[in-house]
Amino acid sequence: MRRLTYGQAISEATVQCMAEDPNIFVAGIGVDDFKGIFGTTAEAFRRFGPGRVFDIPNGENAMTGIAIGAAAAGKRPLVVHPRNDFMFLCMDQLFNLAAKWRYMFGNRSGVPVVFRGIVGRGWGQGATHSQSLQALFAHIPGLYVALPASPADAKGLLVSALTGDGPVVILENRALYELEGEVPESLEKVPFGRGRVVRPGTDITIVGLSLMAYEAARAAEILVEHNVSAEVIDLRCARPLDAEIILTSLRKTGRLVVADTSWALCGVSAEVAAIAAEKGWSHLKAPVRRVTPPDCPAPVAKPLEDAFHPNPLTIAQACLDVLKAGVPLGARVTDVQATFAGPY
Amino acid sequence: MRRLTYGQAISEATVQCMAEDPNIFVAGIGVDDFKGIFGTTAEAFRRFGPGRVFDIPNGENAMTGIAIGAAAAGKRPLVVHPRNDFMFLCMDQLFNLAAKWRYMFGNRSGVPVVFRGIVGRGWGQGATHSQSLQALFAHIPGLYVALPASPADAKGLLVSALTGDGPVVILENRALYELEGEVPESLEKVPFGRGRVVRPGTDITIVGLSLMAYEAARAAEILVEHNVSAEVIDLRCARPLDAEIILTSLRKTGRLVVADTSWALCGVSAEVAAIAAEKGWSHLKAPVRRVTPPDCPAPVAKPLEDAFHPNPLTIAQACLDVLKAGVPLGARVTDVQATFAGPY
Amino acid sequence: MNREERLLSEMIRIRRVEETLADLYPSQEMRTPTHFSIGQEAVAVGVCAALRRDDVVYSGHRCHAHYLAKGGDLSGMVAELYGRETGCAHGRGGSVHLNDPEAGLIASSAILGQTMAVAVGTAMAFAMDGRDQMAVTFFGDGTVEEGIFHETLNFAVMRRTPVLFVCENNGYSTHTRLDVRQPAGVPIHARGASYGMPSRLVDGNDVFAVFDAARQAVAHCRRGAGPFFLECTTYRWREHVGPFWDYDKGYRSKAEVDSWVARCPIRRASERLIAEGSCTTDRIAAMERASQIEVDAAVAAARAAAFPAVEDLTLGTY
Amino acid sequence: MNREERLLSEMIRIRRVEETLADLYPSQEMRTPTHFSIGQEAVAVGVCAALRRDDVVYSGHRCHAHYLAKGGDLSGMVAELYGRETGCAHGRGGSVHLNDPEAGLIASSAILGQTMAVAVGTAMAFAMDGRDQMAVTFFGDGTVEEGIFHETLNFAVMRRTPVLFVCENNGYSTHTRLDVRQPAGVPIHARGASYGMPSRLVDGNDVFAVFDAARQAVAHCRRGAGPFFLECTTYRWREHVGPFWDYDKGYRSKAEVDSWVARCPIRRASERLIAEGSCTTDRIAAMERASQIEVDAAVAAARAAAFPAVEDLTLGTY
Ligand SMILES: Cc1ncc(C[n+]2csc(CCOP(=O)(O)OP(=O)(O)O)c2C)c(N)n1
Numbered sequence A, B: 001m002r003r004l005t006y007g008q009a010i011s012e013a014t015v016q017c018m019a020e021d022p023n024i025f026v027a028g029i030g031v032d033d034f035k036g037i038f039g040t041t042a043e044a045f046r047r048f049g050p051g052r053v054f055d056i057p058n059g060e061n062a063m064t065g066i067a068i069g070a071a072a073a074g075k076r077p078l079v080v081h082p083r084n085d086f087m088f089l090c091m092d093q094l095f096n097l098a099a100k101w102r103y104m105f106g107n108r109s110g111v112p113v114v115f116r117g118i119v120g121r122g123w124g125q126g127a128t129h130s131q132s133l134q135a136l137f138a139h140i141p142g143l144y145v146a147l148p149a150s151p152a153d154a155k156g157l158l159v160s161a162l163t164g165d166g167p168v169v170i171l172e173n174r175a176l177y178e179l180e181g182e183v184p185e186s187l188e189k190v191p192f193g194r195g196r197v198v199r200p201g202t203d204i205t206i207v208g209l210s211l212m213a214y215e216a217a218r219a220a221e222i223l224v225e226h227n228v229s230a231e232v233i234d235l236r237c238a239r240p241l242d243a244e245i246i247l248t249s250l251r252k253t254g255r256l257v258v259a260d261t262s263w264a265l266c267g268v269s270a271e272v273a274a275i276a277a278e279k280g281w282s283h284l285k286a287p288v289r290r291v292t293p294p295d296c297p298a299p300v301a302k303p304l305e306d307a308f309h310p311n312p313l314t315i316a317q318a319c320l321d322v323l324k325a326g327v328p329l330g331a332r333v334t335d336v337q338a339t340f341a342g343p344y
Numbered sequence C, D: 001m002n003r004e005e006r007l008l009s010e011m012i013r014i015r016r017v018e019e020t021l022a023d024l025y026p027s028q029e030m031r032t033p034t035h036f037s038i039g040q041e042a043v044a045v046g047v048c049a050a051l052r053r054d055d056v057v058y059s060g061h062r063c064h065a066h067y068l069a070k071g072g073d074l075s076g077m078v079a080e081l082y083g084r085e086t087g088c089a090h091g092r093g094g095s096v097h098l099n100d101p102e103a104g105l106i107a108s109s110a111i112l113g114q115t116m117a118v119a120v121g122t123a124m125a126f127a128m129d130g131r132d133q134m135a136v137t138f139f140g141d142g143t144v145e146e147g148i149f150h151e152t153l154n155f156a157v158m159r160r161t162p163v164l165f166v167c168e169n170n171g172y173s174t175h176t177r178l179d180v181r182q183p184a185g186v187p188i189h190a191r192g193a194s195y196g197m198p199s200r201l202v203d204g205n206d207v208f209a210v211f212d213a214a215r216q217a218v219a220h221c222r223r224g225a226g227p228f229f230l231e232c233t234t235y236r237w238r239e240h241v242g243p244f245w246d247y248d249k250g251y252r253s254k255a256e257v258d259s260w261v262a263r264c265p266i267r268r269a270s271e272r273l274i275a276e277g278s279c280t281t282d283r284i285a286a287m288e289r290a291s292q293i294e295v296d297a298a299v300a301a302a303r304a305a306a307f308p309a310v311e312d313l314t315l316g317t318y
């Protein structure tokens, strides 16, 4: 099949959906500039022009309400945030209105607003530009929260968002943008709430989403050298969250490690561990382990940053610990962004 | 010891701390009006006047930043939100600045800002006026998040907040305001991050905080009739969260039910279950059970509202299920707010 | 009825509905925090009378009058306050979430300022599609202080959206007077004008003046000239939330309340039409009777209606 | 040095520092997104020269010039960009979180508008304690569109806080021109005035004009007369974030950039002082040499300094 990068897949999904549905428009800071949100909106702007792809004044909260109102009138707004961290400013519109719209107005209709938020990572992005807010978006009922880990899912989940009926938040990890993979040319949807087995295995299950599904797969490679067969699960969505795929894998492996790009406390990693404790308890042969950033904001200094982000080594080490095969890992891995040259 | 209501305890802590520390001031919508935030700020206003207890224009996000700036200059702001739901509007200042201040500015100093948010419950408060946001506040490192369940803790945790060095969010459940209990007259602190055993037991552990610690105790009463001895743990804080007290109890009971006023997905109930799966796995004799509101916004109609909120019966039933003593509960309990007369 | 009479009778209808509900409210059967518009009817009626049915209106927490003036279904509103399945939000939303899309009342919300931005989004959608519909957002003087007010007005002007901002200035945000919340010498209509859109101040207790101003504003928006701002001065008679009078609570005087009751928009409209000879006390009494019969029937129907079924608790979520 | 010379030399120092760092930046040793102030130095220098050391300043993402002009420690800044333990934020904050409380630069932040409100809070605290200190917040023209701008100005006026709002209007928010973001006919200084506070427009590339305006503003705040608003027009020479020129990127023309380079605040100040005979090219060259030596030393020290220890990753959290 034809291969695209993660970023190209996002662009293609946007352009193809816009060609299909004249009600889709793209709005956000810089969606029409020469950078075009790391290239993901540039082609849409070229094809559909300023009438359907337009820059906005600053003002995240109002823009969110404006998107909701446009959706209430039949439009399909796609709002892009260069960093998901800026979305703290629109949580009222997101949680107190978009997420509750269908329910609190009596189940007449939903508001099909789609928000893309980019998760910065590394290169000194620091405390307010490299958070990954899936846990916050997932906690409050009403939103679909998708975090694609592959180019195919980056396209398929965005297609589901732009053709679905509910408010959607898609978080894209900047470190995945250059990742290449096979992507169907047609408009195939990837349904919300259904995870995928990235790699089958028998000894232990590693669950992650977004960048952590990718890093988990790299961890599984390392584990092979230690004769450990790890099954890697990509949840794809934080809400709805696919409990079944986790339990199915646990039935086979009996062991679970969860990796997440965000903190442990009340995070997606907590939810996955809770599902195991609630519904997978009888399968568990060992304690669950969470691999997450430590309990501090993202630092800037390179050595701290390297220690802050979970990586294939820390994930693999956690697996060996669970398996009591506690060999300290000699292997070194190259950082997922090793070749990245700043400024961001 | 002398008894006070939960609301009176909050008022007393505020007044006594203000008498001790001239840098404390109280700001918020209506803190100086005849209702005085359900009576909790009225006495402070009477004693210290408009110079230290003052009303503000609407504008939650700016007020939060203003409190942070006052704290940076040596003040101790106590900002009150009549509903914690309004705090969605100040999450940027809370999470991207207050919570990160100490760390991202190089560990020079913190900002001792204290935010009280009241959790509405029942009487048709509905989708945007009866949420309970502890999970969101707990996920991001940097805040202390306290949820007192008793009058003594309502005072002691507020005293810790007003004498501590970090940003604190205190969530107070409106349904607890009339609850009476013993409260020390002096300024005794209740430290953050340390839970309490509300009631000792041997068969099963029920963990909750805020209103759910209270309802769990009522559930334990019901369970006595079924010859079940339940140990009730009040976490007191969602961050830092007292894992030790949970594990200590699990070692004894081997069984766990968690109740929370907020949703399950990535909630405090998920964190407690995750702690059991990670660190308490070897003690567990049965699956963990979560008792939370269903995955929808808070409805208004009375029958739906009654079914929405966890209560002593649903908690007790979950315990019996875990113990496989699956007798359906005949007992009826009166709602914690049964005597409440609206409007809210 | 001619137009003047229709404006009057619509106000009378809303007043009868709200006073009737206020009288019943203490019985604790309407378990939903309720913000009555009694005394402020002229703003809702005057503005909505200048709209087409396919224009849309967004409101806030004090939404009863807007809902009814735009043509929202009365029995759906009453049933919603009673928390019944037959309510306009099927008992899920309550008093602050009234909506009737068929009538063009798209949504109301209890968080200050939310629907200001939403209205601009709907207006933008109309403009993008070349439709000649427009949007109106009603909000109070307290909402003016929220950041979203600023972001929204700036955006509306930059995109020339056909939206009418109607600030219902009743002088209070909960129990706080306007003069301790907003700078002296900067009236709200001037703030609206400061974004470069036409802005007018009008007596919000004079339904005819409101209607005339709204007609001018609607014409402006309809012709694609961008947003329009209208400040309507009025007054809330009852407590901020709930059915009772509250001049004994200390934040305002009985004299102040009385002075506004004396300026009752219904009395003023009645007196004028009677003086002009275009209406009579009999006809007005008839309007009141008709409205009373209508609201009594709505209450009876609501009380007889079923509550939502508990099995449907999560209906409308995935 | 007399005051005029000091204003000039301070600008030269900041320019030398930033141009030196910009030259080194591509080597990828400073791993932190960096917003250079090259071309905008006069605003920071003119305003801070009117302040006392115990007055406080808050900045945003483009904070280098404000930090240095307020007296922030140079080696601490350079080390911070190099992510070293010796950095002013111990390598935890990076370029956008410069702070030096001893010098009165309390905090900078990368989220638009955050520190506007924070500055008002600090100013309010000064007023509550009867101290005669004041606070200044620097922000850009893009930040004016954020809701917090509106909430903050309203609050500052209502409480008469001793705060100076300095809008550094460089005509762009990232790559978006002001005229597509804010209404025509509503200049930013007029928006400031619309809240009922004194507001002035000043040529932000004329350090002497900025200083005079700031002195007037400071006197106003200091005497307890409340907030003051200052709009300073200027221009960003380099790309929004990063060290390079970007007139080839299409969002602005080389001619536009050149026209502003021709209005370089340093050149203008130099020419005036030389014309007045109060300074010479030799003295200016000496200033440049001295600054270069200082920044070279700071860079050398930063590169020689240790990174934070990984064991200290969570230091400063409970
Ligand atoms: C964001 C937010 N902050 C605070 C509140 C609490 N609140 C509800 S109504 C109200 C007063 C609003 O005043 P105004 O906008 O003038 O409307 P009025 O009640 O006078 O009709 C307040 C502060 C809220 N609902 N939302």
Ligand SMILES: Cc1ncc(C[n+]2csc(CCOP(=O)(O)OP(=O)(O)O)c2C)c(N)n1
Pocket (backbone or CB within 6 Å): A029, A058, A060, A086, A089, D061, D062, D110, D111, D112, D139, D140, D141, D142, D143, D144, D170, D172, D173, D174, D236, D240
């Ligand atoms: C709330 C928020 N929204 C968006 C951004 C992304 N952003 C960073 S700098 C910038 C431009 C700000 O323009 P201006 O305030 O004029 O400052 P300048 O860069 O021109 O100095 C934007 C939009 C942000 N940091 N914070």
Ligand SMILES: [Mg+2]
Pocket (backbone or CB within 6 Å): C140, C141, C142, C168, C169, C170, C171, C172, C173, C174
């Ligand atoms: Mg009002």
Ligand SMILES: [Mg+2]
Pocket (backbone or CB within 6 Å): D140, D141, D142, D168, D169, D170, D171, D172, D173, D174
């Ligand atoms: Mg700018």
